[in-house]
Amino acid sequence: MAKIIVVTSGKGGVGKTTSTAAIGAGLAMRGKKTVVIDFDVGLRNLDMIMGCERRVVFDFINVIQGDAKLKQALITDRRLENLAVLPTSQTRDKDALTQEGVGKVLDELRKDFDYIICDSPAGIERGAHLAMYYADEAVVVTNPEVSSVRDSDRVLGLLASKTRRAEKGDGGVPAHLLLSRYDPARVARGEMMKMEDILEILSIPLLGIIPESPAVLKASNLGTPVTFDTKSNAGRAYEDAVSRLIGEQVEMKMQALEKPGLFSRLLRRTA
């Protein structure tokens, strides 16, 4: 049974698209048939991070409006055959998304894929609403700062009340917390919120902690999901998160702290 997972946050720029690409790639690396969908109509970031922006012919909006078949719009990843991207339109806006149209596309994708990962736009308006509406689960991406936590909390309220599962009385969409851009040195200096405090406020299970890492920018410039960079701490953190997402028990490591070099030096210097 296919699972629809929305990657959402409320706040912009916290790492939703990065996480969608990384989780999608991680699932595909484990043999799961996975498609990632860009709901950020008008901006189109996901295909860039997935490295397929030059292969886009038709997009999600074309499919919704009946101008193209789903098969024509899906782009299969060159590295992993069971990974596909459904890009979005850069010339349209979010009004082109309709609840019915989104539902139809998702139903069709359910037949062919194990995981459908929806990259939500920032905010809580139409695009974000439709990205979460049909979800079976949510990954809420949060940075260790007050405004991001507040927005995540807001989004959790919407997942619990404004989704199909909520309307059916299934208690809303169950959510996992993905703590991203976590910088232990800055947390130690009190410049960022502690993981414990964030968990206490949001009170949802923790899927993973992705450290702040230069590997993310490098990967996105190359058009590869950071999960492929198995040597980077961010790549490994995403791998662990994917394991937890599919139900494996993986010990929660602070990936950045594992590396004695840079981070402990930083920590010592500031102590």
Added chain:
Amino acid sequence: MQVRSLNPEVDGSPVSVADRPLQVRGRSFTAVVLKLNGAADAGFYGALESLMRQAPHFFVNAPLVIDLAEAPGLTEKADFVKLVRDMRARRLSVIGVQNGTADQDIAAFGAGLVCLQGGRDAQVPRGGQPSKAEDAAEETRGPKARAPEPAQPEPEAASATIVVTEPVRSGQRIFADRGDLIVMAPVSSGAELIAHGNIHVYGPLRGRALAGVNGDKTARIFVQSLEAELVAIAGLYQTSDDLDPSVRRGRVQAFLRDDTLCFEPLK
């Protein structure tokens, strides 16, 4: 729910009763409705006790009404006598039943209980949707004359207490439009709790809580950890900036004394 006694009061002014041996007055009380699903067995008492542990203040001196809609098994007077006794053993006072069949009502009456008419199920929102707040605000505004007619359905006598078990998130607003609001989860900053009656939060209160919004100066707010952005009773408020550091993050009750908002730690 609201339990109203038969009320000979008209326009809030009692009938002259100076030289009579008794005086009859109408008065509203808030009762707790417990819906019995099936038998009053160990499972029921177990669940009740765990609820009492989580919300101890809530049950203190609260008149209880048993909803029989899902408890067709209770048919004998002895069943109700036992129920009342078992509840008393937990310091809970059952005053009546609702939604029973005719036979259940007779049996309950035999056991000394009142058969309340016209009660509606309490709204227990999961996602924190405010519910029909506006009409209700109108309805509950002041004392109204009621005909002494027990068989007549009383729309205002609907359940009042709202119990929320899920976290109340930023941007959500929960309105207990007829009575108390009990939240058994954290209340995030940016969330808002509003009640005509008391507010209990068994978790950190980081948002706003406004009790007695109908002007009830006796309303109180009980919190497990006071980290609120704003606390108000009957319109008198304090923001987090005004909060005395000694009560911050503590188990606290808030109440009005001489029109001053007071905070006191709970033992």
